[in-house]
Amino acid sequence: MSMGAVRRQKLLSILSSDGAISIKEVAKKLRVSEMTIRRDLDWLHAEGLTTKVHGGAVAKDFLVPNITLKYIERKIENQESKKKIAQKAVTLLKDGCTIFLDGGTTCGEIANYLPQDLKLRVVTNSMYIHSTIVNLENTEVVLLGGVLSEDKNTLDGILTLDSAKSIKVDIAFFSSAAFDMDSVMNIETIGLSVKKEMLKNSMINVFVCDSTKYGRNGFYKVADWSQIDFFISDIKNDSELVVELLSRFKNLTIEFVT
Numbered sequence: 001m002s003m004g005a006v007r008r009q010k011l012l013s014i015l016s017s018d019g020a021i022s023i024k025e026v027a028k029k030l031r032v033s034e035m036t037i038r039r040d041l042d043w044l045h046a047e048g049l050t051t052k053v054h055g056g057a058v059a060k061d062f063l064v065p066n067i068t069l070k071y072i073e074r075k076i077e078n079q080e081s082k083k084k085i086a087q088k089a090v091t092l093l094k095d096g097c098t099i100f101l102d103g104g105t106t107c108g109e110i111a112n113y114l115p116q117d118l119k120l121r122v123v124t125n126s127m128y129i130h131s132t133i134v135n136l137e138n139t140e141v142v143l144l145g146g147v148l149s150e151d152k153n154t155l156d157g158i159l160t161l162d163s164a165k166s167i168k169v170d171i172a173f174f175s176s177a178a179f180d181m182d183s184v185m186n187i188e189t190i191g192l193s194v195k196k197e198m199l200k201n202s203m204i205n206v207f208v209c210d211s212t213k214y215g216r217n218g219f220y221k222v223a224d225w226s227q228i229d230f231f232i233s234d235i236k237n238d239s240e241l242v243v244e245l246l247s248r249f250k251n252l253t254i255e256f257v258t
Contacts, residue, residue, distance in 0.1 A: 008040050015059040022056045022079050075105040081210040081234040084257035086110040097170040100198045103154035103191045104175030106208045125155040154191040164197040172202035175209050178218030185218020204229045211235040
């Protein structure tokens with residue numbers, strides 16, 4: 001078997017376990033150029049074995065019905081960091097707890113790592129997360145009803161918000177498109193009101209977000225840092241942001257992944 005064939009088999013194996021891959025990250029993992037991976041994925045796509053997306057590829061049987069490729073493209077951005085963040089996040093879970101997972105791709109990774117030996121109740125307004133965990137034996141899934149947003153993933157609107165107002169959770173995991181030293185922000189309103197409501201209705205709020213979102217321009221405030229109990233990220237532990245946050249918010253715990 002040629003080196004190219006061996007490499008394509010490895011790509012299919014990764015796709016089988018992860019569902020989607022990033023060209024940049026898998027090139028680094030396999031120690032070849034991004035152009036080489038791009039050619040391999042073109043070959044696999046031509047053979048009908050994958051679906052191409054911007055920046056990567058998706059396994060043929062991975063796409064949840066109606067989930068847009070745009071969501072999948074966001075999912076594979078900084079995917080390795082998101083996985084590590086998710087693995088750290090689930091260590092906060094205890095048997096019998098009720099959690100909220102928002103519609104972001106980092107929370108989507110948390111759904112992939114939920115420990116199956118714990119009895120959990122998961123509240124979400126994400127179609128992707130619902131489809132990921134609906135068949136887990138020890139997990140009760142509460143899907144907040146409402147209107148499916150244009151992202152084809154997030155249930156939103158008055159009905160969803162009304163449902164959120166009637167629910168209390170132990171831990172709310174949430175992500176965002178941007179954050180700085182003052183607050184956590186989104187760049188659009190999809191799911192925003194539901195997310196803010198669940199943060200009010202939670203005992204513990206956990207912000208999960210990779211470092212590329214730091215300093216991005218956001219428009220809609222999701223939360224102040226004073227509302228957050230845990231921040232889990234791949235941001236450097238000696239960064240200016242971390243030093244500032246720890247000095248200002250004594251009750252904030254920051255968990256680092258590398």
